[in-house]
Every structure is written in C-alpha cells, then in structure tokens.
Amino acid sequence: MSDTPTMILVRPQMGENIGAAARAMMNFGLTDMALVAPRDGWPNPKAAAMASGATPVLERARLGANVAEAAAGCDFVFATTARPRDMVKPVYDPEGAMEAARRMIGQGRRVGILFGPERAGLDNDDVARANAVVTVPVNPDFPSLNLAQCVLLMGYEWRRGGVDRTLPAAPDVAPAEEVERLSAHWEERLEASGFFFPPEKAPHMRRSIRNFWSRMPLTRADVQVLHGALRQLVRGRGG
Numbered sequence: 001m002s003d004t005p006t007m008i009l010v011r012p013q014m015g016e017n018i019g020a021a022a023r024a025m026m027n028f029g030l031t032d033m034a035l036v037a038p039r040d041g042w043p044n045p046k047a048a049a050m051a052s053g054a055t056p057v058l059e060r061a062r063l064g065a066n067v068a069e070a071a072a073g074c075d076f077v078f079a080t081t082a083r084p085r086d087m088v089k090p091v092y093d094p095e096g097a098m099e100a101a102r103r104m105i106g107q108g109r110r111v112g113i114l115f116g117p118e119r120a121g122l123d124n125d126d127v128a129r130a131n132a133v134v135t136v137p138v139n140p141d142f143p144s145l146n147l148a149q150c151v152l153l154m155g156y157e158w159r160r161g162g163v164d165r166t167l168p169a170a171p172d173v174a175p176a177e178e179v180e181r182l183s184a185h186w187e188e189r190l191e192a193s194g195f196f197f198p199p200e201k202a203p204h205m206r207r208s209i210r211n212f213w214s215r216m217p218l219t220r221a222d223v224q225v226l227h228g229a230l231r232q233l234v235r236g237r238g239g
Contacts, residue, residue, distance in 0.1 A: 002032050005101050005158065006112040007151055008070050008077075010036040010126055013118050019050025019058070020148035021115070026054035028155030033061040034070040034112070067114065067129050068180040074112035075173040076104055077214075079122055079130035080150055082143040087124070087211045090132040097134045098157040109173060113154055118147050128210040129180070131217075174218045182223050183213045189234055 007025055012018050012035065022033060035042060042063050048055055064070030071077050078097050092100065101111045114130055116122035127133065136145065136153065145153070174182075187206060196202035216222075 002110055003105060004030050004032055005078075005098075005105070005154075006032045006034055006071070006074060006110070007154070008034045008036065008064075008067070008112050008114050009038070009147065009151075010067060010070075010114055010122060011039065011117045012115075012147060013039045015040055015044030015046030016050045017118055017147045018044065019047035019052075019054070020146075021151040022047070022051045022054040022057040022061075024148050024152035024155055025057050026051075027152070028159040030155050030158065031057050031060065033057050034064055035061055036064050036067055036070045038063075039117075067126050068177060071112045071114075071129070071176040073175055073177070074110045075175045076101075076109060076132075077112040077114060077130045077176055078132050078134045079114040079127045080116070080134045080136075080154070081122055081127060082135065082138065082145065083121065085124065085127055085133065087127060087133075089127075089130070089211070089215055092132060092134050094134060094136060094153055094157040095160075097132070098154065099161065100132075101158065102161050110175070112176070115147055115150055124207055125210070128207045129176070129214055131214050172220045174220045174223045178220065178223050179213050179218060182218075182226055183210050185227060186213075186230060189230055 007021070007030060009018060009021060018035065018038065025031065025033060038044065043058070047058055051058055062070065064072070078092070078101070104111050113134070114122055114126060116126065134154070138145065187209065190196060190209075196205050
C-alpha cells in the first residue's frame with residue numbers, strides 16, 4: 001500500500017517534461033509515478049538528464065498502455081484539467097483534492113492523479129475514467145500549466161499536510177481495474193443488444209456510461225452484484 005498518491009502522466013510528449021515532473025515529485029516526497037504511452041518511448045535519457053537527482057522516481061516508474069492499466073490498484077482517481085467538461089463529477093481545487101487524498105490514504109485506500117499531455121491535456125475519455133476533477137483557479141485568459149508545474153502544485157498541496165492513520169477503515173472499495181472490467185462487461189452486452197444507436201452518438205453514449213461508473217463509490221461487493229445482475233438479465237433473454 002502506498003502512503004502517497006500515484007502521479008500518472010498520460011501520453012507525455014517530451015522526456016524533459018517527465019524528468020522535470022519527477023524532480024517536482026521528489027521535492028515533495030512523492031515517489032510513485034506511472035506513465036501512459038509516452039510519445040518518445042521509455043526509458044528516455046532526456047528524462048534522466050532533466051530529473052537532476054530524482055532518477056529513483058524514474059527508475060521505479062511503471063509503464064501502462066492506457067489509463068486503466070496505469071491506474072491499476074487505485075480505488076480513487078483524480079483528473080487534473082483546466083477546461084470545463086460536460087460531465088457530472090465532484091470538482092476540487094488542489095488543496096481540497098489533497099485533503100481528500102490524505103483522508104482516503106489514511107483509511108488504507110490508494111489514490112491516483114491523472115495529468116494530461118502537454119499540448120492539449122486529458123481528453124474526455126481519460127476524464128471519464130476518473131472519480132473526480134481537480135481544477136486550478138488560474139488566469140482564464142491563459143489557463144495552461146506546464147506538466148511539471150501542475151505536478152509541482154499538487155505535490156506542494158500534498159506536502160502541506162500529513163496522512164492521518166487514526167481514521168476509521170474505509171469500506172472495501174473496488175479498485176480502478178475492477179470498475180473498468182465492469183464497464184467493459186456492460187458495454188459489451190449493450191453493444192450486442194443494439195443500445196449504441198445511432199452510430200454517430202455511440203462514442204458519447206459510451207463515455208457517459210464510463211463516467212457513470214467512475215462517479216459511483218462502488219465496493220467490490222457492488223461490482224460483483226452488478227456483474228451477476230447483468231449475466232442474469234442476459235440469461236433471461238436467452239443470451
């Protein structure tokens with residue numbers, strides 16, 4: 001179990017920015033990094049050069065093909081974004097997000113934070129997989145933050161507090177990969193039933209369903225019940 005959040009860099013474009021993010025993490029005692037499909041491959045010598053002493057973060061960094069894989073083991077995921085999204089999710093500022101993260105980690109839960117690519121940030125499908133959104137009160141005429149700056153800001157807010165281990169244990173919350181399998185199961189069955197119609201609306205419908213699951217604080221028992229309920233419904237239709 002990690003005592004700190006996992007910083008998940010989604011499709012980072014430059015090795016230098018990954019190294020700068022690792023350095024920012026090390027400044028504030030964060031060592032758990034995951035990477036999703038870095039554009040220039042991994043490992044990257046430019047990242048190591050830029051890390052300037054934070055190479056242990058890079059050496060332990062996990063590589064994932066997608067957000068679900070990189071967030072495996074996390075049972076609550078924040079998505080950092082500067083843009084308003086057409087999704088209903090809890091919205092935090094960095095201070096509130098890290099206060100919530102400390103409470104959850106104090107209960108024995110694992111927390112991840114998604115950071116998007118330098119050029120455009122997280123896309124809607126990435127955000128749909130998160131449980132909550134983190135926004136920064138920046139200048140609306142110039143809202144873009146550098147990747148390492150965003151990591152630094154979250155790391156600073158994390159470091160300001162400490163994990164409270166006196167909190168009561170959390171319920172058996174379903175980790176991200178179990179929620180991902182549940183979502184895929186329902187999408188598969190809905191696809192077979194012709195639910196995603198007309199075709200031009202299918203991507204938005206799929207994203208809405210994924211957002212629905214990620215918004216719910218599902219326990220492992222909830223996930224098992226929903227899998228079983230779907231199997232029974234399909235069986236009842238002769239599927």
